[in-house]
Amino acid sequence: MSLTNKPTENKFIRAVNTIEDSLLIMILTAMIIFAVYQIIARNLFGEGVVWIDPLLRTLVLWVGMAGAVVATRTDNHIRIDVFAKYLPEIIQPYIQRFVYLFTLSVCLLIAWNAARFVYSEYEYNTIAFSGVPSWLTALIIPLSFTLIAIRYVLLFIRPYERKVALVSEASITDKSDSDRLS
Amino acid sequence: KTIKIATLSPEGTFWMKHMRVGAKEIKQRTGGRVKFKFYPGGVMGNDDNVLRKIRIGQLHGGAVTIGTISQSVPDVTLYGLPYLFSSLDDAVAIRKVTDPMLSAEIEESGFVNFGFAQGGFTYLMSKDPINSLDDLRQRKSWIPEKSDVGLAVYRYVGVTPISLPLSDVLTGLQTGLIDTIVTSPIGALALQWHTHIQYVTDQPINYLAAMLIIDKKVFEKLSREDQAIVREVMGDVYKKIDEQNRVDNIAAREALINQGVEFIKLSKKDKEEWEKIDDFVIGEMLKKYKYNQKLYEAVTANKKDAPAFHH
Amino acid sequence: MIAAFSLILLVILGAPLFVIIATSALIGFHGEDIDLSVIAIEIYRIVDTPVLLAIPLFTFAGYVLGESKASERLVRLTDALLGWMPGGLAVVSLFACAFFTALTGASGATIIALGAILYPAMKQAGYGERFNLGLITSSGSLGLLFPPSIALILYGVIAQQMDLDQPVAIDDLFLAGLMPGMLMLALLIAWSMYRSIGDRIPTTEFDAGKLKSALRESIWEMPLPVILVGGIYSGYFAVSEAAAVAVLYVLVVDVLILREIKFRQLPTIMRDSMVLVGGVLIILAVSLASTNYMIDAEIPTKLFDFIREHIDSKLTFLMLLNIFLLLLGMMLDVFSALVIIVPLTLPIAVGYGIHPIHFGIIFLANMQIGYFTPPVGMNLFIASYRFNKPITELYYATIPFMIILFIAVLIITYWPALSMALIDAHH
Numbered sequence: 001m002s003l004t005n006k007p008t009e010n011k012f013i014r015a016v017n018t019i020e021d022s023l024l025i026m027i028l029t030a031m032i033i034f035a036v037y038q039i040i041a042r043n044l045f046g047e048g049v050v051w052i053d054p055l056l057r058t059l060v061l062w063v064g065m066a067g068a069v070v071a072t073r074t075d076n077h078i079r080i081d082v083f084a085k086y087l088p089e090i091i092q093p094y095i096q097r098f099v100y101l102f103t104l105s106v107c108l109l110i111a112w113n114a115a116r117f118v119y120s121e122y123e124y125n126t127i128a129f130s131g132v133p134s135w136l137t138a139l140i141i142p143l144s145f146t147l148i149a150i151r152y153v154l155l156f157i158r159p160y161e162r163k164v165a166l167v168s169e170a171s172i173t174d175k176s177d178s179d180r181l182s
Numbered sequence: 183k184t185i186k187i188a189t190l191s192p193e194g195t196f197w198m199k200h201m202r203v204g205a206k207e208i209k210q211r212t213g214g215r216v217k218f219k220f221y222p223g224g225v226m227g228n229d230d231n232v233l234r235k236i237r238i239g240q241l242h243g244g245a246v247t248i249g250t251i252s253q254s255v256p257d258v259t260l261y262g263l264p265y266l267f268s269s270l271d272d273a274v275a276i277r278k279v280t281d282p283m284l285s286a287e288i289e290e291s292g293f294v295n296f297g298f299a300q301g302g303f304t305y306l307m308s309k310d311p312i313n314s315l316d317d318l319r320q321r322k323s324w325i326p327e328k329s330d331v332g333l334a335v336y337r338y339v340g341v342t343p344i345s346l347p348l349s350d351v352l353t354g355l356q357t358g359l360i361d362t363i364v365t366s367p368i369g370a371l372a373l374q375w376h377t378h379i380q381y382v383t384d385q386p387i388n389y390l391a392a393m394l395i396i397d398k399k400v401f402e403k404l405s406r407e408d409q410a411i412v413r414e415v416m417g418d419v420y421k422k423i424d425e426q427n428r429v430d431n432i433a434a435r436e437a438l439i440n441q442g443v444e445f446i447k448l449s450k451k452d453k454e455e456w457e458k459i460d461d462f463v464i465g466e467m468l469k470k471y472k473y474n475q476k477l478y479e480a481v482t483a484n485k486k487d488a489p490a491f492h493h
Numbered sequence: 494m495i496a497a498f499s500l501i502l503l504v505i506l507g508a509p510l511f512v513i514i515a516t517s518a519l520i521g522f523h524g525e526d527i528d529l530s531v532i533a534i535e536i537y538r539i540v541d542t543p544v545l546l547a548i549p550l551f552t553f554a555g556y557v558l559g560e561s562k563a564s565e566r567l568v569r570l571t572d573a574l575l576g577w578m579p580g581g582l583a584v585v586s587l588f589a590c591a592f593f594t595a596l597t598g599a600s601g602a603t604i605i606a607l608g609a610i611l612y613p614a615m616k617q618a619g620y621g622e623r624f625n626l627g628l629i630t631s632s633g634s635l636g637l638l639f640p641p642s643i644a645l646i647l648y649g650v651i652a653q654q655m656d657l658d659q660p661v662a663i664d665d666l667f668l669a670g671l672m673p674g675m676l677m678l679a680l681l682i683a684w685s686m687y688r689s690i691g692d693r694i695p696t697t698e699f700d701a702g703k704l705k706s707a708l709r710e711s712i713w714e715m716p717l718p719v720i721l722v723g724g725i726y727s728g729y730f731a732v733s734e735a736a737a738v739a740v741l742y743v744l745v746v747d748v749l750i751l752r753e754i755k756f757r758q759l760p761t762i763m764r765d766s767m768v769l770v771g772g773v774l775i776i777l778a779v780s781l782a783s784t785n786y787m788i789d790a791e792i793p794t795k796l797f798d799f800i801r802e803h804i805d806s807k808l809t810f811l812m813l814l815n816i817f818l819l820l821l822g823m824m825l826d827v828f829s830a831l832v833i834i835v836p837l838t839l840p841i842a843v844g845y846g847i848h849p850i851h852f853g854i855i856f857l858a859n860m861q862i863g864y865f866t867p868p869v870g871m872n873l874f875i876a877s878y879r880f881n882k883p884i885t886e887l888y889y890a891t892i893p894f895m896i897i898l899f900i901a902v903l904i905i906t907y908w909p910a911l912s913m914a915l916i917d918a919h920h
């Protein structure tokens with residue numbers, strides 16, 4: 001299975017990668033099962049499940065944020081990468097580190113403020129749906145931004161050799177993405 | 183001081199017009215010391231988000247449905263109990279007594295309140311006539327999310343309604359995915375759902391209401407005179423909106439009839455069947471919310487078969 | 494000023510877009526003395542947006558199809574069916590994108606999900622890289638005018654609250670959108686045919702035998718669009734649930750029946766598709782915050798007030814409106830734009846004698862182009878990410894399509910009958 005990791009990574013990071021990947025896959029699987037079940041239940045048994053819709057919308061947030069965390073592993077975020085490649089090669093790693101430092105600071109700032117939001121939801125006992133408290137459903141926001149920040153710390157230590165902008169013929173099946181992630 | 187207020191009500195509605203007229207008067211009478219800035223049309227998010235933003239101080243208040251603050255003031259859900267008021271006039275009579283009590287409770291919880299504006303009653307609206315509970319069991323019903331009362335009603339009836347996002351309801355009615363909704367005549371007209379229903383079961387289910395709240399911490403920074411002016415003007419605005427909504431609800435009902443929607447009068451026997459729902463639902467609400475006994479009894483004063491107060 | 498300058502510098506140095514957008518929101522809120530946890534409140538509003546469910550599910554379905562041999566079959570089928578016509582596959586792609594966007598909204602789902610099949614198919618059929626990219630990127634918002642577009646419904650609901658003399662029924666809006674939408678499609682089809690002749694993409698004689706075998710091998714995939722449309726219009730499932738049906742269908746066909754995808758491949762496909770979704774969704778999430786800052790600071794309103802000062806006739810109103818809406822479509826999502834700007838502009842438009850239904854079509858037609866207007870139209874970034882291309886290449890690729898659709902917008906704006914004729918005929 002291509003989810004195995006490069007031997008060069010240390011054991012701990014490999015384990016974390018596997019956990020993140022599995023979580024991402026589990027969330028998507030849950031979304032598919034619940035969404036399909038809702039349609040079947042309605043057409044076959046003539047009734048719906050009231051909490052599935054809000055749950056699915058919550059899972060969209062979770063799958064998106066978890067996906068963003070995994071994308072950070074290879075610094076695979078949307079950027080305007082037109083100009084950076086024209087800079088002299090010698091200073092590129094320094095610039096990359098500077099950008100990483102800035103990025104991780106902003107992510108930490110968001111994570112901290114998101115944690116305050118989650119605490120306030122807990123304090124005011126807001127309900128997201130069917131008795132599920134919203135601090136729980138919102139927890140993914142501080143969590144994912146913290147994980148993204150940690151990934152950028154790792155990237156700061158060892159910058160990722162980005163090829164995205166330089167690849168002229170990208171493979172549409174994203175074999176390359178898969179390889180880069182593993 | 184500029185007071186930032188958000189609401190779901192779109193720009194151009196008479197709600198917004200009245201609130202803007204009120205804001206203008208306040209600005210004039212306070213010599214520009216108190217101004218209002220409105221964010222209509224739900225751009226600040228739904229009522230829960232408005233509450234969150236009041237907490238962090240981005241907003242200072244909101245025109246929200248009264249159920250929004252049920253976590254801190256459980257009694258706001260009392261007006262929404264099923265089959266509570268027998269008519270709009272009955273509601274007016276009861277509210278004369280209970281509005282001030284409810285306002286006082288809301289003020290105690292940290293919000294300045296300027297009275298309540300009714301949204302009218304909700305009704306069952308459907309493509310095929312619904313007379314009995316059995317009829318309802320055959321239907322494909324939709325109810326809005328987070329509607330405690332609505333869900334409890336369907337629990338009693340013994341069917342699980344279909345949950346869809348609001349944006350899917352119109353096409354859902356069109357395609358037959360759902361054929362029954364619970365909403366107010368004003369709501370049905372505003373969202374164009376009325377074009378896909380033929381029948382309204384003519385027995386009001388529950389009473390809708392909204393209110394303007396302003397964060398007390400912000401409000402108390404105004405001078406005493408300015409506070410009094412804001413209270414007077416916005417209080418009047420809400421009285422006007424409340425009255426206008428009553429008129430509009432009656433008009434919306436007429437409009438539905440004119441569009442060919444049939445209002446089904448229930449037989450005495452059917453009516454009794456439906457009204458058994460309230461024992462169950464009010465019982466559930468009494469379990470869920472810690473109501474104030476005095477307010478509960480005042481609200482149910484005209485309702486002979488109301489369950490006795492208990493926790 | 495310094496803040497804006499530093500942000501531009503960070504863009505140039507290649508900082509992730511989500512960080513740039515988040516930073517601009519944070520700076521803005523900080524300047525207004527608003528508690529920064531507002532950014533989390535805004536991100537959490539993802540949960541209040543039902544249309545977004547289409548993005549992960551359709552993307553996964555698209556990836557599964559992309560891993561199967563579906564795109565090759567699609568090429569053979571269109572070749573057999575429309576091979577005699579120049580630009581056959583481009584025409585099919587345009588229709589597919591328009592249909593798909595009408596279902597999913599212009600959230601980018603079209604580009605990331607359909608791109609997985611259409612992009613390799615068009616490449617295989619010999620279309621140029623840039624044309625291919627431009628077509629898919631600009632078609633990512635092409636269905637906004639077709640029913641059951643949620644944007645049209647929302648416009649109708651807003652317009653009805655406004656106490657206008659003319660009625661704005663949603664059914665009428667659906668009718669009104671048809672011909673302008675078709676005009677846009679027709680112009681793009683004409684352009685595709687022209688390009689395909691210029692690029693000497695070979696046409697073939699019609700061959701019944703070839704068609705028969707192409708039909709036979711596509712027998713499993715062809716019913717999907719029919720099932721989606723049929724299922725919605727006969728009430729088996731809601732528009733927002735169509736994505737789940739697509740996932741189920743594609744899994745059954747490609748994993749269980751055709752067995753082109755092995756079960757053990759699924760985890761990788763799932764992960765890769767969700768990484769893409771994550772990259773797009775984190776930007777949508779922080780955009781909610783930056784949009785909210787603009788709303789809080791009343792920037793769209795101030796911008797419009799500035800423009801209003803320069804209006805002295807219906808013609809200048811319409812011209813400035815076109816420019817204003819293009820800018821707006823680039824900066825705001827279509828829903829915020831509708832809610833904030835329609836109440837400001839519609840009364841003025843009605844004052845100039847523009848019918849509110851016609852105005853709605855003008856509004857959405859402009860917003861549609863805004864989605865891929867350089868430099869910051871959202872769909873440009875999504876396509877750049879999806880196809881692993883520098884953003885500048887997307888700028889070049891979409892220019893011809895922008896020009897064509899802008900011509901369509903001008904026709905739609907200055908020729909009301911195009912929008913209103915079907916309604917008049919219907920009543």
Ligand code: NA
Nearest residue numbers: 822823825826
């Ligand atoms: Na946009």
Ligand code: NA
Nearest residue numbers: 780824825826
């Ligand atoms: Na946006």
